Amino acid sequence: MTDGDRRPVVVGIDETTESQAALGWAVEKARSAGVPLRVVTVDPAAPPPLELADSDAVASSAALRQRHDAAVEYAQGQLGRENVSARLTTGRPAKVLVAEARQAELLVVGSRVRSATSAIVMGSVGAATVAHAACPVVVVRISTEIAPADRIVVGIDGSHQSDAAVRFAFEQATERGVPVAVVHCWQPYGYVDPIRWEHGVLEAEQQRRQDWIRQNIAPLAKEFPDVEHTAELVEGHTSTELTERSRRASLVVVGSRGHGGFAGLLLGSVSQNLLHHARCTVAVVKARP
Incomplete structure (x- = not known):
């Protein structure tokens, strides 16, 4: 080029x-x-x-x-x-x-x-x-935290925009030599009436999502072997959880509008919330056509 x-x-x-x-x-x-x-x-x-x-x-x-x-x-x-x-x-x-x-x-x-x-x-x-x-x-954003951590936090939900956001996070981590925290948030009782949860169903769904996160980021972990990363399944609202984690990050990355692999996560609203409330710099990533 x-x-x-x-x-x-x-x-x-x-x-x-x-x-x-x-x-x-x-x-x-x-x-x-x-x-x-x-x-x-x-x-x-x-x-x-x-x-x-x-x-x-x-x-x-x-x-x-x-x-x-x-x-x-x-x-x-x-x-x-x-x-x-x-x-x-x-x-x-x-x-x-x-x-x-x-x-x-x-x-x-x-x-x-x-x-x-x-x-x-x-x-x-x-x-x-x-x-x-x-x-x-x-x-x-100029951080107001006393000692912000130099790490990148990225939200993942299985959409194309989310995939682009995770790749962006790994690329930034490679350039800057910092770790990445991949976070997938869910609200189990927002998907299914708790009365319908049979014994072991919740645990099985948690395991399925944890396996999905690892499988989803495995290609990037292989492509960017020098990037330290963690994968976390969090029960809670995506906006709230990512905003809280922005206190201990130098960059938060989200897709511009993700409504994909797991229903119920709308990263359009999440990105808007982070732009107003995150305590660090925010990157909003769109999947290029």
């Missing part, structure tokens, strides 16, 4: 501190994956004619341009000028980033946080890119 054929990591830059964290994450991803980086900054409104321009709006646009130039300079210093491209434009940020994602390996954006104890504030840009980008989207 030539340099021109390599899909870039695209990172969205704005005026927030969180976008700087996204830039750092994207630079490290591009470096470890050996792919180019594309820095994209979108001014939400085209400047009006000079005689009608509001001084605050002009100052804001100038500050955004400075932030963009600084981001490009930093990225080039880390990766080399030949490995960094840039785009500074006006328009709707979400629309521009979704369009950029069509030719991207990965799209990286920042999140905004009210406080250490509150949920992530997902703006329209973050929500739209996660919903509509053709590539995986990483929403970077």
Whole structure:
């Protein structure tokens, strides 16, 4: 594959501190994956004619341009000028980033946080890119945990999107040299009336699911032999369990909308919940067509 054929990591830059964290994450991803980086900054409104321009709006646009130039300079210093491209434009940020994602390996954006104890504030840009980008989207959050563990947690449910998420998790673990925790959540009494459970049925179903998890990740364990991994069957709601585990992780990965091998798990709602409540960076992965 030539340099021109390599899909870039695209990172969205704005005026927030969180976008700087996204830039750092994207630079490290591009470096470890050996792919180019594309820095994209979108001014939400085209400047009006000079005689009608509001001084605050002009100052804001100038500050955004400075932030963009600084981001490009930093990225080039880390990766080399030949490995960094840039785009500074006006328009709707979400629309521009979704369009950029069509030719991207990965799209990286920042999140905004009210406080250490509150949920992530997902703006329209973050929500739209996660919903509509053709590539995986990483929403970077600056961890508020005192000592977050450097591991990757991934949810699995048997859908194609979930399979893509697990592969993404193993790839990230290989690049970063960290372990992976594969988690499958279920609620047994949500599937069958407890009155209908005969002796040994629950234990047999648990064993079946544990065997399924091991079989599902066995090919990836063989493909990525250096990745330490665990497989866990958890009784509980997927959103709750993954959010809790995000306290002890540097990255949580989910499929964009998984409703597959085991009925009742809808990772669309799970991904949205994690984007608002996870305590670490979240990657939302779609299976490429």
